[in-house]
Amino acid sequence: MNESNEVFLGQRKSIARFNLDTQKSIWSKNLESTPLIISTCGENILVQSINSWGTEYSHQLLNAQTGKEVWMTNEIKTMIVPQYHKGNIFFISSKGLVSKLCGSSGELLFETQYKKWYQPKCALTVAKNKIYLLSKKRSFLVDSDSGQCSEFSELANFTKNTLTAVYGNGIDQMALFSVLAYAGAAGTGDAGVVNAGAGGDSGGGGE
Helix, strand or coil: CCCCCEEEEEECCEEEEEECCCCEEEEEEECCCEEEEEEEECCEEEEEEECCCCCCEEEEEEECCCCCEEEEECCCCCCCCCEEECCEEEEECCCCCEEEECCCCCCEEEEECCCCCCCCCCEEEEECCEEEEECCCCCEEECCCCCCEEECHHHCCCCCCCCCCCCCCCCCCCCCCHHHHHHHHHCCCCCCCCCCCCCCCCCCCCC
């Protein structure tokens, strides 16, 4: 987005790019579901929505300037904390898998299991063009092409306390409140957060 006084507004089954000075929409678009999280991805926005029954999720990439749909998928079964790296989207799925979406098509390129069920959950973040899975006890590096996760011994037990949030410096802009959605999903269930604008780089929590 530019420096004008504009925000993205999600409402029931619709989204709009809105100018607060003129109080008029630059564009608006009807959706099948209701947006809960809006985050920026380069020149696009990622809109995460849920249906009226709260049973189905949709993830939709729209051109931020025009509102035109780039792609939409129903394959992701939860709200996510998206990490943008080289035009693609990385996240931890509801099954605890490291996942990669193609930024141009929305195709799921890989899902990788990085730990056993009894091991601590890691937080995925991007820093200095590297994808990390961080936790108090164990950390991993993720190959951005294959999804292969290699344990990174240099970051084993690098912190004394359990991680609750991670904020990377190598990713594109995203909604700050997405972190709250992650925290809710990790605790008592999926959390819905409406965000009217765009924040900076962000991450998720882990052990």
